[in-house]
Amino acid sequence: MAVDTKPARPDSPNLQAQDAAAVGPDVTRSMPHALGPEKSVLSSMLKDPETWIGMALEEGLTRDHFYLPAHGLLFETLKDLNAKGKEIELVSLVALLHDRGMLDSVGGPAAITDIFTYAPNAAHFHNHLSLVKDKFVLRSIIRTCTEAVSEAFDNPEETVSLLDRVETSVLGIRQGTETVRGFHIKQSVAEVISHFEALLSGDVEVQGAPTGYSDLDRMCKGLKPGEMFVVAARPSMGKTSFMMNVAEHICVDQGVPSMVFSCEMTAFQIVQRLVFARSRFAMTQLGKGFKPRKEDLLRIKRAAEEIASSKLFVDDTPGILIDTLRAKARRRKREDNLGFIAIDYLQLLKSGSKQAQNSREREIGEISAGIKALAKELSVPILVLAQLNRGPEGRTGKSLGVPRMSDLRESGTIEQDADMIGLLYRTAYYAETEEEKEQEAGKAELLLAKNRNGETGHVPLTFIAELMRFETRARDENDHGPE
DSSP: OOOOOSOOOTTSHHHHHHHHHHHOTTOOSOOOOOHHHHHHHHHHHHHOHHHHHHHHHHTTOOGGGOSSHHHHHHHHHHHHHHHTTOOOOHHHHHHHHHHTTOTTTTTHHHHHHHHHTTOSOSTTHHHHHHHHHHHHHHHHHHHHHHHHHHHHHHOTTOHHHHHHHHHHHHHHHHHHHOOOOOOOHHHHHHHHHHHHHHHHHTOOOOSSBOOSOHHHHHHHSSBOTTOEEEEEEOTTSOHHHHHHHHHHIIIIITOOOEEEEESSSOHHHHHHHHHHHHTTOOGGGGGGTOOOOHHHHHHHHHHHHHHHTSOEEEEOOTTOBHHHHHHHHHHHHHHHOOOEEEEEOGGGOBOOOSTTTTOHHHHHHHHHHHHHHHHHHHTOOEEEEEEBOSGGGGOOGGGTTOOOGGGBTTHHHHHHHOSEEEEEEOGGGGOSSHHHHHHHTTEEEEEEEEETTSOOEEEEEEEEGGGTEEEEOOOOTTOSSOO
16 A cells, blocks of 8 residues: 655645644634754754754753644654664664554655755754744744633633633743753852852851841741741731741842732731831830830831832732732732742632632642742742641640641641741740749740751740830740750
8 A cells, every 4th residue: 555655734634724723713824833944953863863862852842842743753753762772763763663653644754754854964953943942932822822712701700710820821831942951060069169168157047038037047048939938826926927027127128029918907007017116116105195206206217218118019909819919929020020928828818710619628728839839930938827726725734825737727738838837826825824924925936847948946036016026036944946
């Protein structure tokens, strides 16, 4: 039986059908493609597989980049043979494709011979490879937009979720075009030794954004890009104050553009806390008829100016959808090179998916996974507050009020997604006598119960209630952490 040795033409019925399915019946033009460069790239691989197959893989080329299915299949075969260390030459390649029943699919022996002789040399390999990848990007954009149009008609009630999916898909196309290149080990070794010497001399204390709390920074080496840090506590423990103290240090003191999502407090309340905590002026004094002194007013003015000149962005949308939060964070990352995100608090966020409507546990799981994915996508640390259940109140003796990771509401997915989990509590809150309250007044601890990339332990803190401020506290004999 005669074998059709001609590869499919770009205007052949099967490709026209593929294009119509991808871009809709009203589009008469074929999808963007570059068959000549595709043949040129494959020709170079056939002639010098050791050099050019490896180069193509390093540039991120995949089967999907080829418009013609026959070209994609041939590339996949060449890649497979190269990975197994087998010799690649024309005669044995045709025989192998015949044995695998794929010879007709790539166009037959004549098509392979045509590709082999297509490019007289590989001088234009990189240029032709770039053209192949560019056409693939254009096709990806068309398909993504077409799918978005279809979903917009089919699911008009899921507007926010659809917008997030479209934005994620478009960002995925961009990320797929970026090539991560290797570097010589000498560079890495030099950086390691330099960092080691800095550590020995005490010049480097943290690797990420410093929190401002020395013990915490020593344990976690700062809040690192891509990490999700959950700080959980019972109500009235001061978790919002702790979050804003960290945000203030990172944004105002360190100059890192930061964004705070507050589902519980208004932007006015957040900024008011920041100004008066930073100026160390207790607002409660005003209600008692106290008149600020000149130095108080100067401190308040200075604090307000420092905060106003920082790149701190506050979003106080109540019950914000996780998809909306991610979209806002992405935009802020593009426009202001966002370096830190804080969220108050996890259980007040919402998920717009249908699957989450009937299951609170599933909704929390989607929110937690969405926050972690956002941290990795934007390469920023995210500090997110969470609420604990009533477990601490049910304990007795010295364990009264001491939180555990299992006290996290819907804790399974949060524990799994978080890189670090800090449990915040104040011992005076659970004191049973006036003497104990007086003795424990102001004492607070952050129990770093999980730290994926470092040590765990207790961070002693002092809580100044009138300033809504946590500060580092020296350890004493009653603290749980290491000396």
